[in-house]
Amino acid sequence: MTVTILAIESSCDDTSVAVLRNGYILSNLIANQDIHMAYGGVVPELASRAHQANIVPVTDLALREAGISTRELNAVAFTRGPGLLGSLLVGTSFAKGFALALNIPLIDVNHLHAHVLAHFILEKENEDKVPSFPFLCLLVSGGHTRIIVMRDYLSMEVIGNTIDDAAGEAFDKCGKVMGFPYPAGPLIDKLAKTGNKNAFVFSKPSVKGLDFSFSGLKTSFLYFLRDKIVKDPCFIENNRADLCASLQGTIVNILINKLVKAAQITGIKEVGIAGGVSANSALRDAFIGEGGKRGWKVYIPKVSYTTDNAAMIAVTGYYKYLQGQFAGHDVIPLARL
Ligand code: KG4
Ligand code: ZN
Numbered sequence: 001m002t003v004t005i006l007a008i009e010s011s012c013d014d015t016s017v018a019v020l021r022n023g024y025i026l027s028n029l030i031a032n033q034d035i036h037m038a039y040g041g042v043v044p045e046l047a048s049r050a051h052q053a054n055i056v057p058v059t060d061l062a063l064r065e066a067g068i069s070t071r072e073l074n075a076v077a078f079t080r081g082p083g084l085l086g087s088l089l090v091g092t093s094f095a096k097g098f099a100l101a102l103n104i105p106l107i108d109v110n111h112l113h114a115h116v117l118a119h120f121i122l123e124k125e126n127e128d129k130v131p132s133f134p135f136l137c138l139l140v141s142g143g144h145t146r147i148i149v150m151r152d153y154l155s156m157e158v159i160g161n162t163i164d165d166a167a168g169e170a171f172d173k174c175g176k177v178m179g180f181p182y183p184a185g186p187l188i189d190k191l192a193k194t195g196n197k198n199a200f201v202f203s204k205p206s207v208k209g210l211d212f213s214f215s216g217l218k219t220s221f222l223y224f225l226r227d228k229i230v231k232d233p234c235f236i237e238n239n240r241a242d243l244c245a246s247l248q249g250t251i252v253n254i255l256i257n258k259l260v261k262a263a264q265i266t267g268i269k270e271v272g273i274a275g276g277v278s279a280n281s282a283l284r285d286a287f288i289g290e291g292g293k294r295g296w297k298v299y300i301p302k303v304s305y306t307t308d309n310a311a312m313i314a315v316t317g318y319y320k321y322l323q324g325q326f327a328g329h330d331v332i333p334l335a336r337l
Contacts, residue, residue, distance in 0.1 A: 002021060002022060002074075003021070003022055003074050003075075003318060003321055003322070004019065004020070004021045004068060004072050004073050004074050005019070005020045005021075005073070005074065005075050005076075005077050005107075005314045005317045005318050005321065006018075006019055006059070006062070006063070006073050006075075006076050006077070006098065006314075007019075007020065007076075007077040007078070007109075007310040007311070007313040007314035007317050008055070008059070008076070008077070008078040008079065008091045008094060008095050008310060008313065009078075009079050009091065009111075009114075009308055009309060009310040009312075009313045010051045010055065010078075010079060010083075010087050010088060010090050010091030010094075011079045011081065011082070011083025011084065011087060011088055011091075011111045011308065012042060012047065012083055012084055012087060012142070012143075012308060013032070013033040013036055013042045013047045013050070013087070014030050014031070014032055014033065014307070014308045014309070015030070015031040015033075015050065015051045015054035015055055015058050015091075016028065016029065016030040016031070016058070016308060016309050016310035016311075016313075017029055017055070017058045017059045017061075017062035017310050018062060018309065018310035018311040018313065018314040019062055019063060019065075019066035019068050019314070020121075020311065020314035020315060020317075020318055021066075021068075022122075022318075023120070023121075023122040023315065023318055024122045024123065024124075025121050025122070025123060025311050025314070025315075026065075026066035026067070026068065027061075027062045027063075027065035027066040028062070028304070028309055028310060028311040028314075029058050029061050029062045029065065029310075030058075030308075030309055030310075031050075031054040031057075031058050033046070033047060033050045033054075035050060036182060037181045037182060038181075039182070040176050040181070040182050041172070041176075041182050042084070042182070044084045044085075044086050044087070045086065047084055047086065047087045048084070048086035048087050048089070048090055051087050051090040051091065052090050055090060055091070055094050059094075059098075062310075070102055071102075073102060073104055074104060074105075074321065075099070075104050075105045075106070075107050075317060075321050075326070076095045076098045076099040076102075076104060076105075076106055076107070077095070077106075077107040077108075077109050077313050077314055077316065077317025077318075077320070077321075078091050078092055078094075078095035078106070078107070078108065078109065078313065079091055079109055079111045079114070079313055079333075080092065080108035080109060080110065080111075080327075080331065080333050080334060080337070081110070081111065081333050081334035081335055081336065081337045082110075082111055082112070082143070082144075082334065082335060082336050082337045083111055083143075083333075083335065084335065085333060085335045088333035088334075088335070089333055091333075092331070092332070092333045096329055096331075099329075100329065105321070105326040105327075106326060106327045106328075106329065106331065107317040107320050107321060107325065107326055107327060108327040108331050109313045109316045109317055109320070110156075110316075110337050111308075111313075111337075112139060112144055112146065112148075112156075112337070113156050113316055114312040114313050114315070114316040115139050115141060115144075115274045115275045115312060116135075116137045116139055116148055116150060116156065116272075116274050117150075117153065117312060117315050117316045117319070118274055118301045118305040118306070118309075118311070118312040118315070119131050119135070119137070119272050119274065119299050119301055120153065120315050120319075121301075121305060121311050121312065121314075121315045122315075129299075130299075131270045131272060131297070131299050132270055133150060133151055133152050133270070134149055134150065134151050134266070134268050134270065135149070135150040135268070135270045135271075135272065135299075136148075136149055136259075136262060136263060136266055136268040136270065136271045136272070137149075137150065137271070137272045137273070137274055138255060138258075138259045138262075138271075138272070138273045138274070138278075138287075139273075139274050139275045140166070140167045140168065140255060140273065140274075140275045140276070140277035140278055140283070141166060141167075141168050141275035141276045141277060142166060142168035142169060142172065142183065142185075142276055142277075143166050143168070143169070144162070144166050144275065145161070145162040145166045145167045145168075145212045145214070145255075146158050146160060146161050146162070147159050147160030147161075147210050147258060147259065147262045149266060149268065153316075153319035154319060154320065154323060154325070159210050159262060159265075159266070160209070160210030160211055160212065160258060160262060161211055161212070162211065162212040162213065162214060163207060163211050163212070163213050164213050164214060164215040165213075165214040165215045165218060166214065167212070167214060167251055167254075167255060167277045168183070168185055168275070168276055168277045169214065169218075170214040170217055170218055170247075170251055171183070171184055171185035171188055171247075171248075171251065171277065171280075172184045172185060173218050174188075174217075174218060174221045174222075174247050175187065175188055177221065177222055177225060178225070178236050178240070178243065178244075179236065183276075185276065185277060185279075185280065186279070187244075188244045188247065188248055189244075189248065189279075189280050189281055189282070191240055191241050191244040191245075192241065192244040192245040192247075192248045192249075192282065193241075193245075193281070194241045195240075195241030195242040195243070195244055195245030195246070196241075196242050196245055196246070197245040197246055197248065197249030197282075198246070198249070199239070199242035199243075199245065199246050200224070200239075200242065200243065200246040201246070202217055202220050202221055202224065202246065202247065202250045203216055203217060203220040204217070204250060204253070204254060205217065205254065210258055210261060210262050210265070211258075212254065212255075212258060214251070214254075217247075217250060217251070217254075221247060225243075248280070248282050249282065251283075252280070252282045252283045252286050253286075255277075255283060256283075256286050256287065256290055259271070259273075259287075259290075260290060260294070263294065263296065269294075269295060269296050269297060270296070270297050270299070271287075271291060271296040271297070271298055271299070272298070272299035272300065272301075273287055273299075273300060273301075274301055274306065275306060276306055276307040276308070277306075278300065278301065278306045279303045279306040279307060284300055287300065288300075
């Protein structure tokens, strides 16, 4: 049986469309929205408008790059949530129209589930390197920080969650304080490479169990800089690399400590990281190092599958298709799931 899925991702500020056949990715196109950079964060109204402008040309290109005609598609998968409602509405409405016109099933996908299943996207070079179940995954993105146990493709148990900000938000908000454009995570990662991670100490949260908190770190970073700038107005410019390395080191430390705890509690040794922040080089290094010490089999997605992409929506849609889990045309997007 050949199953070919067209997938649409529009939960935040990236319009992405992918085509997947039997678990193998054929195309995965992303139109980024630079318009938000000037505002220091995503402006929901502008994001929806940009999705509306991008979605048809990106779909067209994704089908062409995959060499697939619409007649060959078996289903249309789309991100139902969580995300920005206006952005989700564009993808949901487009997917409904597409599925209706072709008379094929519609599949709704949870964006967080998809970030984790990014590990199961098949490519010729990785087909024997996907995780087996149970699979423990740290999902770290701009909106979420969770520890998840997957018992199979479709059963997801959240065993740890942030009680306030997400790890990506900590990168982005602290970066904003240093005057960096949004999203600040990638720039902090780059600048930290030449800095000393022990140069400055920021407060670490003490949250029980497997939950996280990042709002205290953000505040401590802000107050630390405010005090330093009083004595030296050029403190940020003069200490940029060390500030980035120390901040990044603190965030990575918080994440890895909880992941180690989760692996001890669950006894799971198939362990992965996912989501936009899993592109971070210090997190990747620390994760590989910790996994090596503890006998984990570690899984890190390709950088292009860490940040928002439709390939992960397609692979989730594929496993839902195999189980016959389809959505009705009365399905509505949800900002929170
Ligand atoms: O998964 P994602 O694309 O969107 C959400 O679902 O939120 O994640 C975006 C987040 C942003 O906060 C961005 O700053 C962060 O991922 N990010 C990074 C890196 N690349 C992206 N954070 C740290 N280091 C990076 N290299
Ligand atoms: Zn995401």
